[in-house]
Structure formats: C-alpha cells, structure tokens
Amino acid sequence: MPAGHSLVVVKPNTLNLLNSVSAPSLHPDADRCVVSVTRPDYDADAYVGQLWEVPLDNRSPRRLTRGFRDTAPRYSPDGTALAFLRADQGGKPQVFLAESRGGEPQQLTDQPLGVSGFEWSPDSRRLVLTARVPEEGRYGTVDGVSAGQEDPRLVSGFKYQMNGVGYIGDKRSHLFLLDVPALGEEPFVKPVGRAARSTEEDATSAFPALKQLTDSDADHSAPMFAADGSRILFSAALEPDSATSLRSDIYSIALDGSDRQRLTNFTDDLLSCGNPVHSEDGQWLYYLGSSLSSTGVDFVARNTALYVAPVSDPTQVQVLTDPETHDLGEVGEIVRAGKDSVLVFNRSRGAGDLRLVDSRGNMQTIADGGYVVTGAASVNGVVVAAYTDPATMGDVARIEGGSLTRLTDFSANLRSESTVIEPREETFTAPDGYPVHGWVLVPEGEGPHPVLLNIHGGPYAQYGWGYFDEAQVYAEAGYAVLMCNPRGAAGYGQEHGRVIREAMGTVDMQDVLAFLEGAVQKYDQLDGDRLGVMGGSYGGYLTAWLIANDHRFQGAVVERGFLDPESFIGSSDIGWFFSEAYTGSDPERVRAQSPYAHVDKVRTPTFVVHSEEDLRCPLEQAQRYYTALKRHGVDAEMLIFPGETHELSRSGTPWHRRQRFEHILRWWADKLPSKKNQPA
Numbered sequence: 299m300p301a302g303h304s305l306v307v308v309k310p311n312t313l314n315l316l317n318s319v320s321a322p323s324l325h326p327d328a329d330r331c332v333v334s335v336t337r338p339d340y341d342a343d344a345y346v347g348q349l350w351e352v353p354l355d356n357r358s359p360r361r362l363t364r365g366f367r368d369t370a371p372r373y374s375p376d377g378t379a380l381a382f383l384r385a386d387q388g389g390k391p392q393v394f395l396a397e398s399r400g401g402e403p404q405q406l407t408d409q410p411l412g413v414s415g416f417e418w419s420p421d422s423r424r425l426v427l428t429a430r431v432p433e434e435g436r437y438g439t440v441d442g443v444s445a446g447q448e449d450p451r452l453v454s455g456f457k458y459q460m461n462g463v464g465y466i467g468d469k470r471s472h473l474f475l476l477d478v479p480a481l482g483e484e485p486f487v488k489p490v491g492r493a494a495r496s497t498e499e500d501a502t503s504a505f506p507a508l509k510q511l512t513d514s515d516a517d518h519s520a521p522m523f524a525a526d527g528s529r530i531l532f533s534a535a536l537e538p539d540s541a542t543s544l545r546s547d548i549y550s551i552a553l554d555g556s557d558r559q560r561l562t563n564f565t566d567d568l569l570s571c572g573n574p575v576h577s578e579d580g581q582w583l584y585y586l587g588s589s590l591s592s593t594g595v596d597f598v599a600r601n602t603a604l605y606v607a608p609v610s611d612p613t614q615v616q617v618l619t620d621p622e623t624h625d626l627g628e629v630g631e632i633v634r635a636g637k638d639s640v641l642v643f644n645r646s647r648g649a650g651d652l653r654l655v656d657s658r659g660n661m662q663t664i665a666d667g668g669y670v671v672t673g674a675a676s677v678n679g680v681v682v683a684a685y686t687d688p689a690t691m692g693d694v695a696r697i698e699g700g701s702l703t704r705l706t707d708f709s710a711n712l713r714s715e716s717t718v719i720e721p722r723e724e725t726f727t728a729p730d731g732y733p734v735h736g737w738v739l740v741p742e743g744e745g746p747h748p749v750l751l752n753i754h755g756g757p758y759a760q761y762g763w764g765y766f767d768e769a770q771v772y773a774e775a776g777y778a779v780l781m782c783n784p785r786g787a788a789g790y791g792q793e794h795g796r797v798i799r800e801a802m803g804t805v806d807m808q809d810v811l812a813f814l815e816g817a818v819q820k821y822d823q824l825d826g827d828r829l830g831v832m833g834g835s836y837g838g839y840l841t842a843w844l845i846a847n848d849h850r851f852q853g854a855v856v857e858r859g860f861l862d863p864e865s866f867i868g869s870s871d872i873g874w875f876f877s878e879a880y881t882g883s884d885p886e887r888v889r890a891q892s893p894y895a896h897v898d899k900v901r902t903p904t905f906v907v908h909s910e911e912d913l914r915c916p917l918e919q920a921q922r923y924y925t926a927l928k929r930h931g932v933d934a935e936m937l938i939f940p941g942e943t944h945e946l947s948r949s950g951t952p953w954h955r956r957q958r959f960e961h962i963l964r965w966w967a968d969k970l971p972s973k974k975n976q977p978a
Contacts, residue, residue, distance in 0.1 A: 309774055310959035312715055313338050313952060316767060317708040319684045319692030320369060321631070321673025322352070325398065326377040328680040329354055332362065333694055334369040334382070335708055338952035342366075342387060345952070349382060351400070352694050352705050354682070359694075359706050362400040367391075370415065373398055374422040379481060381406075381425060383413060393427065397481055404485070406476060408505050410439060411469060419523045424553075425476045426521040426530050427508070433468040455541050456874040461914040461944045471517040473532060474508040475553060511555035516540070520573050524550065524609075525580030533572040533585075537563075543594025544875065548574045548585050561612040562587070562605075568594045569605075573630060576609060579637045582657045583607050586626055586642075587617075595875045599758050599788070599795025602627030604642055606657050618659045619644075622792050635676035643671055645789050647735060648723075648762030652683060652697065665697045670764040686764040688721050689713075709765075717742060719773045721763075721781075726816025734809045735790070736761060736782025738817050739773045741972075745823030747778045748830065748970045751814050751851075755835030755858075757786040757806070757880075758795045768947070771959050776972030778824045780817050784809030786836075800882035802891045803843040810840065811848065830970045832962075834858045834907075834947060835915060842893035842923065845902040853969030855962055857907040858944055861919045862894035869916040897926040903933035905965045907958065909942035909950075937961050 314337060322331040331354070336347030349362040349371050363382070369391065371382040380398045383391040384405075390412025396403035407413055411430040418425060432439050436448050451458075451465060460466050486504040488494075512518045514536055521532040530553065535546040537560070545568045548561045561583060562571045569587035576583060588600040601621040608614055619626065619642070628650060629643035639656040641664075650670030654662045665671055669687035674697075676682075681697040682705070690709040695702035721737040728734055741747055750772050754761050761781040769779045783789060784806040786798040798806050818826035830853045833841040838859025845854045860866060863881045867873040881891045889895040904927055908920035920936060927934040939958070942950045947958065967975045 309716075310771060310956050310963070312712065313767065313956055313959075314340050315709075315712040315715065316691045316765075317347075317712075319672075319694060319706075319708060320371070321684055322675045322682045322694055323371050323373045323380075324675035324677045324680065324682055325373050326375065326677060328677040331675060331682045331694065332371040332373065332380065333684060333706075334371055335692070336367065336369065338955065340952050340956070343951050343953050344387065345949075349380075350706075352682075354680070354696055354705065363396070363403065365394075365403075368394075372416070372418055374418050374478075375420055376422040379422065379478070381416065381418070381478075383416075385412070393425065393476070395478065395481070404479070405504070406478070406506055407508065411437060414471065415519075415521075417522050420525065420527040423478055424523075424527075425478055426511075426523060427474040427476060428471055428519060428521060429474060430469040430471050431510070436468050457541070459871045459913050461871050461912065464911075464913070466517065467515070470515065471519060472513065473511040473518050473521050473530065473551075473555075475511055475530075476506055476508055479506055509555070511551060511553075522575050525576035525578065529553070531561075531574040531576070531583075533574065536560075539568075539594060543568065544570050544590050544597055545594050546570050546572060548572075548583070561585075561607070562615070564613045564615070566592045568592065570597070571605075573632050575632045575634060575640065577638045577640070577657065578634050581609055582638055583609050583612055584632050584640050586630060586632065588627065589621065595879065597875070598799050598879050599786075599792050601625035601788075601792055602630065604632070604640075604655055616659070618655055618657075619653075619661070624653075625788060628788075629672060631673070633674050633676055635681070636679070641674050641676060641681070643674075645670075645760060645762070647789050648737075648760055648783065650685075650762065650764070652681075664700060665702060666700070667702070668763045669702070670762055672764075688763060688765060691765045691767075716770075717774070719770065721769070724813075724817065724820070726782075726813050726820075728805070728808050728812040730805070730808070732785065732805070732809065734782050734784060734813045734816075736780065736813050737769075738821065739769050739779040739781075740821060740823050741773045741776050741778060741974075743776070743973060745778075746825035746828075747776060747823055748828040748852075748966075748972050749814070749818065749824050749826070750777045750779050750966070750970075751810060751829065751831045752779060752781045753810060753831070753833030753837035753840045754781070754783070754787070755833070755837050756788065757798065757802075757836040757840075758788045759836075760787050760789040762789070771963075772966075774974075775963055775966070776974035777830075777966070777970075778817075778821070780814055782810060782813040784813075799880060800887060800891075802880055803840065803847075806840060807844060807847065810844070828852060828970055830854065830966060832857070835944065836860055838915070839893060842900075842904075843891075843896075845904065846893060846896040846899040849901050851902050853903045853905070853966065855905045855907060855965065856920075856923070858909065858912055858915045858946070859893070859906075859919060859923065860915050861892075861923045863888050863892050865894075865918060865922070866915070869918055871913040894923055894926065897923060898930050900927060900930065900932050903969050905962070906934065906936040907939075907962070908936070909939045909944065909946045911942060912944045912946075914944035935965070 320334040385391040393406040394403040409429040603621040633641040651666035673684040832855035834857035924936040
C-alpha cells in the first residue's frame with residue numbers, strides 16, 4: 299500500500315465524499331496528467347465532478363474545469379488541446395475541447411443520446427466518436443411522441459435489451475468522425491432577427507459536422523485510430539453467427555467508413571474480442587480476447603488474454619498471456635507503452651496489478667501490491683496510474699521501481715470525517731482441504747461483535763483490496779464483516795471459477811461457510827451465535843441458497859438475486875445463455891440448484907432488495923421469491939427502488955444509495971442489533 303494513507307470507514311451520510319478517479323491522460327511532455335474526479339452529490343441527486351491537472355513534480359493538483367460532470371479527458375497527441383465529455387445537470391455527455399492548460403471549453407457535439415467515448419487521431423486533427431443513434435420516432439426524436447406512444451418493437455433474436463441501456467436494437471452505438479476546429483477559431487454566434495431569417499436555408503450550426511462511419515445493426519465500440527491514422531479499428535459482433543453466440547470481432551475501416559476488414563477469429567475456437575490498439579511503431583495489432591470454444595457461448599470463468607498479430611497479416615495471431623494464470627478482463631484496457639509494448643491490467647487474489655508486455659511475450663510486473671490499478675498512461679517511459687486501496691476510493695500515482703508514489707489525496711475529506719478500520723487478509727480451509735481466501739473487518743470497541751457474511755456477485759468476480767463502501771458502512775455500524783472469494787470467483791485461475799458449472803450451491807457454499815467458521819474460531823471479537831448473511835446478484839443467489847440449507851443465521855439480505863434459473867432464461871438480458879451455462883439444462887438438476895425451488899425450507903427472516911429497471915436479474919425474480927417466502931410464513935420484507943438498474947449499489951442515484959444503506963441497517967438493527975446499530 300502506498301505510504302501516507304490511513305484506512306477509513308464511511309457512514310451512509312458521507313457517501314458524497316467518495317471521490318472516484320478516472321484513468322489518467324498523460325501530457326506528451328510527461329510533466330503532468332489530467333484525470334476526472336467524480337462523486338455522488340445529494341443536493342443534485344446525481345454524480346458531479348470536474349477535471350484535475352496533476353503535476354508530476356510534487357506541485358499541488360489544480361482543478362481545470364468547473365462543469366457539472368466533466369469526464370474522460372484526453373490530451374491531443376501534439377499536446378496543445380484537451381478533449382473531454384461534459385454533461386449538464388439532467389443532460390447527456392457531449393464532447394468539449396479546450397486548450398491543454400485549461401480555459402473556456404468549446405462544445406463540439408450535440409448528439410441526442412450523448413457521446414459514450416472518443417479517441418484522437420495521431421495528427422491531432424480528428425476525433426472518432428461512439429454515440430447511440432435513436433430510430434426516428436423514438437426517444438424524443440419526434441415532438442409529441444412520448445415513450446408510451448412509440449411504435450411497437452418487433453423482436454426476432456436473443457439480443458434486444460441490456461441492463462442499464464434498455465432496448466438496444468432501436469438505438470445502436472455507431473462511430474462518427476469529427477474534424478477538430480482550431481483552438482483560436484471565432485466562436486459561433488447564433489443568428490437572430492433579420493439575420494436568422496436570411497440564413498434559414500443555410501446549414502449553419504454551432505457544432506462541427508459529424509460523418510457517420512457505421513450503420514450495421516449492431517453496437518460498435520472501442521474505436522481507435524491506426525498508428526498511421528489511415529484507418530479506424532473497432533470491436534463489434536457483425537458476423538452471422540454472432541446473433542446466437544457471444545462472439546465479437548475486431549474490424550478496421552477507412553476514414554470514410556468503407557473497406558471494412560475483419561481482423562480476428564480465423565480458427566474454430568471462437569473469441570470474444572475487444573479493445574484493439576496498434577503498437578507505437580505501427581507493426582503490431584494488440585487486442586483482448588476470451589475463449590468461447592467452438593460453441594460460441596462457453597463463457598463461464600474464461601479469463602481474458604492479450605493477443606497480438608502483425609498488422610500486415612492479422613491471421614498470424616499469437617496469445618501472449620496464459621488465460622489460466624492471468625486475467626486481463628476487469629479493467630479491460632490496453633495502453634501503449636513503448637515502440638512495441640503495451641500495459642495491461644491483471645486481477646489476481648483480490649489485487650489489480652499492472653503488467654508491461656511486448657510483442658514477443660516478454661512480461662514484467664511494474665505495479666503489484668495491496669491495491670487495484672484502475673487506469674494508466676505512459677509516455678517515454680513515464681507511467682502514471684489511477685488506483686484504489688482500502689484507504690482511498692481513487693488517487694493518482696507515478697509508478698517507479700515497481701512501487702507507487704502518490705501524487706494526489708482525493709480522499710482527504712473522507713478521512714477527516716471517518717475512523718480507522720483495517721481489513722485483515724485471511725485464508726481458511728474448506729472441509730475438503732481447499733484454501734478459501736478473503737478479508738475480515740473487525741469494528742472498533744469491545745466485542746464480541748455480530749457478524750455479517752458478505753457474498754459478492756458474478757459469480758466470476760472477486761472481493762479485493764480496493765476501497766469498498768459496503769464493508770466500511772457495516773463495520774462503522776458495529777458489525778464484523780467477512781468477505782471471501784469462494785470457488786466460482788475470479789482471480790485464482792479458470793479452474794477455480796469453472797468448478798461450479800452445473801454445481802452451484804455446492805463447493806461455493808462450503809467455502810463461504812468455511813471462511814465464516816474459520817474467522818469466528820480465530821477472532822475472539824466475533825460472536826459466532828449472532829450471524830447475518832447478505833449478497834447481491836450471484837451473492838443474492840448464494841444467500842438465498844444458504845438460508846434454505848443452513849439455519850444458523852438471524853437474518854438475511856437477498857439483493858438483486860439470481861433466484862429462479864428457469865424464469866431467468868426468458869426475462870434476463872443475458873438469460874438466453876447465462877442460466878444454462880451455470881446450472882445446465884436438465885430440469886431436475888436445474889431445480890436442484892434453484893433457490894426458488896427450495897424456498898419452502900427457508901426459516902431465516904429475509905429482506906429482499908431489488909430495482910424496477912434491473913434487466914440483468916429482473917424484478918420478477920425478487921417478486922416471486924418474496925411472495926413464496928410470505929406464503930411459507932417466513933418473516934420477509936421487500937424493498938423496490940424505482941428508476942434503478944442492476945447497478946444500484948455501485949452507481950445508483952445518491953439518495954437511493956443512501957436510502958438503501960439506511961434500510962439495510964434498519965433491517966439489521968431489528969434482526970441482528972449491534973452496540974451501535976439499535977432498533978429505533
């Protein structure tokens with residue numbers, strides 16, 4: 299952990315002090331970088347933030363912009379300009395341009411659904427943008443036609459909705475090319491009066507013209523200019539078999555959108571490919587990929603690897619990282635770092651390290667410790683990174699000699715209002731001898747403390763060293779918090795994750811219980827007779843499964859759960875492939891792994907929490923499970939959040955996030971009170 303940090307806890311009413319930091323953009327002079335710093339704001343009930351310039355010479359960071367929400371900063375390759383996304387309160391993000399040292403920015407786009415990303419051309423003259431394009435008559439494109447008055451949607455395939463986006467077939471993500479205006483150009487003045495009448499037929503606009511480059515019925519993402527600027531690389535699922543698989547490919551097109559060329563998937567072992575980038579010398583094409591086998595849907599616990607091919611012959615592809623031991627999918631970015639080298643982000647045992655890899659497969663770990671690197675940039679051997687650890691939601695550091703030198707302290711206000719809790723790394727042994735790795739947070743004060751067993755989602759995800767507001771809030775409320783990565787989780791190799799295929803609720807349940815029992819036995823401060831269990835998504839699944847099979851808990855919180863694999867198939871955005879991949883297709887075996895099918899065994903008081911617009915684990919999963927609990931006489935409540943998706947606990951509106959914590963603490967005060975969290 300970088301020096302100078304203490305460990306902090308946060309209460310629900312200090313969520314607005316949680317500053318998150320974007321990936322940095324490093325100036326070509328390598329003397330400063332820029333990041334966006336955003337936080338939840340209760341007054342606006344939204345996420346606000348600005349851009350900050352961070353010098354690399356120990357001078358203090360300074361705020362560059364003062365927009366409502368400024369994000370995704372990118373210096374131009376020549377260092378003269380800074381482009382970024384700005385969203386007004388209630389508005390959509392648009393591209394803005396300013397001088398690299400700051401100053402009054404100029405708006406460059408006015409896309410009806412906003413811009414999701416952009417990249418500079420090597421000559422600093424153009425931007426390639428990604429933006430969703432609404433069908434005519436939908437999403438407010440025609441005055442007087444509300445959402446409820448739109449035409450019906452005809453669905454003919456599996457992929458028609460996405461959590462957090464909604465319907466996708468009528469607002470595809472496309473690529474656009476924009477010629478960047480000169481920084482000193484005269485600002486646009488909107489004509490009025492006689493001048494307005496005389497220019498009614500002119501195409502005069504406050505914004506530069508955009509050229510749409512793609513029009514296929516698919517989402518196009520991760521655009522990047524070729525090293526020489528002559529073509530654009532991107533990722534999309536455009537092949538015929540992509541409609542019934544998880545396959546995606548890397549393509550390149552000319553700057554006018556013509557001459558599309560596929561650059562990946564030349565064997566029977568299909569890949570999900572993304573994030574293409576050319577090496578600085580223009581000789582190598584790098585991209586990330588995860589194997590789907592020949593079926594195109596074998597995604598369970600498939601680690602993401604780094605692939606490379608000569609630009610001159612992309613069929614000669616090689617995999618540079620071992621997917622069994624390295625997983626580059628959590629951050630999912632590739633950063634140029636030298637003539638033929640790139641930086642990639644690996645997750646392992648709760649950490650997120652940074653690796654330098656060249657075209658021959660030589661790999662060097664340049665940052666590794668009790669933290670998670672979330673973004674990086676490199677210029678002429680200088681590397682800066684954004685990271686999170688138990689002490690900070692996000693900060694910026696320079697990487698030198700394998701260690702982080704912190705350049706910012708965006709969690710200073712949080713620490714000034716918080717106390718100190720340290721997560722303790724532990725490994726306990728399952729009944730079959732398997733090691734179960736995780737963390738224990740013991741609250742301040744004399745024990746024994748009631749215990750909350752937290753279970754993460756995924757299941758192919760991990761708890762780790764990053765700042766986790768959930769654990770902080772519950773520890774501050776007087777609960778010992780246990781978090782582990784059972785079999786099925788990420789960060790410990792593919793076999794660790796794949797072992798629960800068609801065996802959910804078996805060794806994964808054994809592992810979390812073994813971690814609970816090991817922690818209670820080791821720590822006298824933990825009260826083994828006062829236990830609660832909680833989790834979201836897959837964590838909601840395993841919580842519901844535990845309380846059907848184990849009655850030691852005084853209460854449970856089942857949040858946004860995967861609760862009925864059978865109905866999940868027809869209702870979830872990923873149901874068409876996810877459910878059978880994990881539970882199989884044999885009806886009896888599916889029911890043997892289904893919490894809903896075993897709800898009659900539950901005796902534990904259960905709080906069901908869900909969001910109305912959750913398309914990943916749809917609301918019907920919660921409604922049916924809650925109703926079944928009540929019909930079987932279980933003490934149960936259900937909390938439903940309007941307007942929120944599967945991401946409520948991570949990126950929901952600030953007030954809803956606060957209310958969620960308050961309701962969960964209210965539940966625990968009633969079912970499992972601590973010395974600090976008592977019933978009202």
